[in-house]
Amino acid sequence: MKFIRKIILFIIFVFLPLFIYAQSPGHKLYIAHNDGQGYFMLAANGNASPIYTGADEYPGVLRAVKSFIGDIHAVTKTSPALSTDINGVKQLVLIGTLGKNRQIDELVTKKKLNVSAISGKWETYLIQVVQKPFPGVDRAFVIAGSDKRGTIFGIYDVSSQIGVSPWYWWADVPVKKQKSLYVMPGSYTDGEPAVKYRGIFINDEAPAFSGWAKEKFGGLNHQVYEKVFELILRLKGNYLWPAMWGNAFNDDDKLNPVLADEYGVVMGTSHHEPMDRAQQEWKRYGKGPWNYEENKSVLQDFWRKGIQNMRTKETIVTVGMRGDGDMPMTEGSNITLLENIVRDQRKIIAEVTGKPASQTPQMWALYKEVQAYYDKGMRVPDDVTLLLCDDNWGNIRKLPKLGEKSRNGGYGIYYHFDYVGDPRNYKWLNTNPISKAWEQMHLAYEYNAKQIWIVNVGDLKPMEFPISFFLDYAWAPDKWPANSLNTYTIDWAKQQFGAQYAKEIARILTLYTQYNGRRKPEQLDQDTYSLTNYNEFENVVKDYNQLRLDAESLSAKIPANYKDAFYELVLHPIQACANLNQMYYEVAKNKWYAGQGRAATNTTAEKVKALYANDKKISHYYNTTLANGKWVHMMDQTHIGYTYWQQPDSNKMPAIQEITLPEAAQMGVSIPGSDKFWLAKETTVAMPGFYPWEKTDSYIEVFNRGKAPFDYVITSPVAYLNIQPKTAHIDEQQRVWFNVNWTMAPKGVSHAQVMVKGPNGDVTIPITINNEQDNKSVFNQNNGYIAIEAAHYTKAIKSPQVSWMEIPDYGRTLSGITPWPVTAARVQPGGNSPHLEYSISLKDTGSISVQAYISPTLDFKNQQGLYYAISIDDEQPQMVNINRDESPQAWGMDVTNNIKTLITKHHIAKAGVHALKYWMVDAGVALQKLVIDAGGLKESYLGPPGR
Numbered sequence: 001m002k003f004i005r006k007i008i009l010f011i012i013f014v015f016l017p018l019f020i021y022a023q024s025p026g027h028k029l030y031i032a033h034n035d036g037q038g039y040f041m042l043a044a045n046g047n048a049s050p051i052y053t054g055a056d057e058y059p060g061v062l063r064a065v066k067s068f069i070g071d072i073h074a075v076t077k078t079s080p081a082l083s084t085d086i087n088g089v090k091q092l093v094l095i096g097t098l099g100k101n102r103q104i105d106e107l108v109t110k111k112k113l114n115v116s117a118i119s120g121k122w123e124t125y126l127i128q129v130v131q132k133p134f135p136g137v138d139r140a141f142v143i144a145g146s147d148k149r150g151t152i153f154g155i156y157d158v159s160s161q162i163g164v165s166p167w168y169w170w171a172d173v174p175v176k177k178q179k180s181l182y183v184m185p186g187s188y189t190d191g192e193p194a195v196k197y198r199g200i201f202i203n204d205e206a207p208a209f210s211g212w213a214k215e216k217f218g219g220l221n222h223q224v225y226e227k228v229f230e231l232i233l234r235l236k237g238n239y240l241w242p243a244m245w246g247n248a249f250n251d252d253d254k255l256n257p258v259l260a261d262e263y264g265v266v267m268g269t270s271h272h273e274p275m276d277r278a279q280q281e282w283k284r285y286g287k288g289p290w291n292y293e294e295n296k297s298v299l300q301d302f303w304r305k306g307i308q309n310m311r312t313k314e315t316i317v318t319v320g321m322r323g324d325g326d327m328p329m330t331e332g333s334n335i336t337l338l339e340n341i342v343r344d345q346r347k348i349i350a351e352v353t354g355k356p357a358s359q360t361p362q363m364w365a366l367y368k369e370v371q372a373y374y375d376k377g378m379r380v381p382d383d384v385t386l387l388l389c390d391d392n393w394g395n396i397r398k399l400p401k402l403g404e405k406s407r408n409g410g411y412g413i414y415y416h417f418d419y420v421g422d423p424r425n426y427k428w429l430n431t432n433p434i435s436k437a438w439e440q441m442h443l444a445y446e447y448n449a450k451q452i453w454i455v456n457v458g459d460l461k462p463m464e465f466p467i468s469f470f471l472d473y474a475w476a477p478d479k480w481p482a483n484s485l486n487t488y489t490i491d492w493a494k495q496q497f498g499a500q501y502a503k504e505i506a507r508i509l510t511l512y513t514q515y516n517g518r519r520k521p522e523q524l525d526q527d528t529y530s531l532t533n534y535n536e537f538e539n540v541v542k543d544y545n546q547l548r549l550d551a552e553s554l555s556a557k558i559p560a561n562y563k564d565a566f567y568e569l570v571l572h573p574i575q576a577c578a579n580l581n582q583m584y585y586e587v588a589k590n591k592w593y594a595g596q597g598r599a600a601t602n603t604t605a606e607k608v609k610a611l612y613a614n615d616k617k618i619s620h621y622y623n624t625t626l627a628n629g630k631w632v633h634m635m636d637q638t639h640i641g642y643t644y645w646q647q648p649d650s651n652k653m654p655a656i657q658e659i660t661l662p663e664a665a666q667m668g669v670s671i672p673g674s675d676k677f678w679l680a681k682e683t684t685v686a687m688p689g690f691y692p693w694e695k696t697d698s699y700i701e702v703f704n705r706g707k708a709p710f711d712y713v714i715t716s717p718v719a720y721l722n723i724q725p726k727t728a729h730i731d732e733q734q735r736v737w738f739n740v741n742w743t744m745a746p747k748g749v750s751h752a753q754v755m756v757k758g759p760n761g762d763v764t765i766p767i768t769i770n771n772e773q774d775n776k777s778v779f780n781q782n783n784g785y786i787a788i789e790a791a792h793y794t795k796a797i798k799s800p801q802v803s804w805m806e807i808p809d810y811g812r813t814l815s816g817i818t819p820w821p822v823t824a825a826r827v828q829p830g831g832n833s834p835h836l837e838y839s840i841s842l843k844d845t846g847s848i849s850v851q852a853y854i855s856p857t858l859d860f861k862n863q864q865g866l867y868y869a870i871s872i873d874d875e876q877p878q879m880v881n882i883n884r885d886e887s888p889q890a891w892g893m894d895v896t897n898n899i900k901t902l903i904t905k906h907h908i909a910k911a912g913v914h915a916l917k918y919w920m921v922d923a924g925v926a927l928q929k930l931v932i933d934a935g936g937l938k939e940s941y942l943g944p945p946g947r
Helices: 002-015 059-076 102-109 148-162 208-217 222-234 255-263 279-285 296-310 335-353 369-375 434-446 461-475 482-497 502-517 536-557 560-596 601-624 888-897
Strands: 040-044 051-053 091-097 125-131 139-145 181-183 197-202 239-241 266-268 315-318 362-365 385-389 411-416 452-458 667-670 698-704 710-715 721-724 727-730 733-740 748-758 761-771 785-789 795-797 803-808 815-820 835-842 846-854 867-872 878-881 900-908 912-920 927-933
Touching: 040 059, 040 091, 040 139, 051 059, 059 091, 059 148, 059 181, 059 255, 091 102, 091 148, 102 139, 125 148, 139 148, 148 222, 197 222, 197 266, 197 461, 208 222, 222 239, 222 255, 239 452, 255 266, 279 296, 296 315, 296 335, 335 362, 369 385, 385 452, 411 434, 434 461, 434 482, 434 502, 434 803, 434 815, 452 461, 461 482, 461 502, 461 560, 482 502, 482 560, 482 803, 502 536, 502 560, 536 560, 560 601, 667 748, 667 761, 698 727, 698 748, 721 748, 727 733, 733 761, 785 835, 835 927, 846 867, 867 900, 878 900, 912 927
Parallel strands: 051 091, 091 139, 197 239, 197 452, 239 266, 266 315, 315 362, 362 385, 385 411, 411 452
Antiparallel strands: 040 181, 125 139, 667 698, 698 733, 710 727, 710 748, 721 733, 748 761, 785 927, 795 835, 803 815, 815 927, 835 912, 846 900, 846 927, 867 878, 867 912
């Protein structure tokens, strides 16, 4: 029996399939805090197992080992010893790279460690407890890597598991203290990364990141970059484009490139900085114009020096050429010239390195106008990675064609969480819902763009959450389908704050990024949302303020040592954006009230002043008080007062109006859906009709246009209309709420006239009450429109090849619906082809329009547009090209609003229930909302609230 048990244990420990995952959110834990059968003691009772590594191990691995020792001490207050000699110990931690660690290689040879799952793989690691590994040693905890970074990632995987967040320094996430740490039996790995090079680009870094670095480190030197290198590796990234606004990574501090290579981070330069030389280096040392036709030899010498300085350091060399300062090339530039430039650059690479150019990783970025050169036929050698790009606003411009011949260099993606340029900079805070990043990067992966993923993260600090997701998703896209994004967010919150509040933190993170994703804060103003229609502006502000209250309530509950991290990762952006939205809401009211002569005009002006001052106060706290001033200047980015795409030099309070009121009281009345107002002895236009399925009450506002107060009284001829308050004493204004007692109201349509009696006479308000049966199986028309969230379809028709997928928390209001898979071929709509049906009830015949709210996806297939189709009942589906107008003006409007609103017109021959059909034509098109305008639709930013 003992022999059988030993055989079973041997199989478990050595041959257990490598499917138990760790480190990234959502992976299975292998660290315990109590001992168990077969467990390995990492640290307990004031003791820590010694760590052994090879004498000739990679410097980057040795650095990670030292970090690991520090991590164990931070968690347990116990520091393991580090040695290269295993004699005389009973248990040990054995860390090393295959082929660089004699003891690990011995375990492999003796078949005590099965490395078949990692051997020969890229950046892959194995974590396993080995029983009786060597004579006299009871057990060893092995962290083995297939290569240098594989070992480093294995080390940092364990660090994450024991309670050290990758964001422990950059977001002040506390280390989770434990008395004991044990490793559970089994084999653990994250497998091989799906994307080979995964990295970030620190860009647009002035004034925030650069000001902080200068204040704290004297500039962007190796002290700053060591923190960046470690963060990237802890996040299982491997690639960096360094800051380049007035900075030159290789020239500013000669230790920068040396330490990058030692740490194990692959370096590159941005899309417009060829041959491993920064733009600033040309400004410092270049002579003559940045023009290859006019200054060829000087440019070649300049580039040659870049490759000479690179030596053998791991680098992806940018090839090609843009105009100086990241501008387009001159009008006369042509494909032949650019191909010659790349050819000459590769000749320099080969001459300097002494090996074929194909053995040095290179990439050519198809950024902006460069993509047009490619589309017109420009080509580079097969080993050069083609770095495809988004439009700077998170919408990928081009992807490889499915089924085309693969390239040795493959394809990559340059993506943006931050941008400086048209139609407006967005740099201040995180505005990137992970659902949007998921949708676009999933497209990239499925279309085989997976050699390089690099994302512009701006100042780095405000982008912690989407950076984590971007790099985790790049490692294992299949692990995170759309329906698991909330799980990812919860697990990420657990990693930073523990399990107790993780679900609530995840809910808050998801909502604030969705709110911010509707429109960048830098693009907000008093005219963004409708003040009068659908109560839109007020609801936006109300939702944000409720989220702020939720976050502040949670902040009061969490332990004191977590408060800085919570402020940085959760509370600050919500406070700042709730305040900003409310400020613009008050500006909008101030402008509106001034036009109506309301007594409350000056009150709103004072609120604007206070909210503007509070914005400054929030940033000041972040810069000077948070974490004892650690992040000074990080919130220096201006964000109020834009007049065009470029940021203002300083924030500027929006213009406000203050008015002088007459002495005598004068009553005014306003109603929803109208920007007008009415005085005594006038009759308003009809209020929006009341319907039993409406979720909210309606209201009017009774306001004063003078200094003296007054009393009003409201009377109604019908008892089933509840009015509160019916009478009040008015200094400035009073909101009066109306709701219907539907059990008392007569069936069908009824009308009434409400009288508002004031000091100068009465205002009459016509009311229409529609007490119709609420058929919950259909979407009913009310007030001349129907609004439907895309996910609330009545029926989804699929085919053997195509189904429908909901992307949760995607887009501006609820979610998105898209055909699945995203690689599906174009479909001719009609018959029983894939479509969504929505049962709608229309009150009349005649013409209607259907507005489809479509995500601003670009024609990444380069096929003259992506299409969907719309029909009512059995009519011929109308094909709609979502990319029909890609003019700069149309594109600017699409990305500003973060939506395309596309309209089809239809004729209704009979009132009643109809089937609205949304047809798949092309995969990659994401529908967010449908709005049917039957004659009563009013202007708003988000559209009417959907059912």
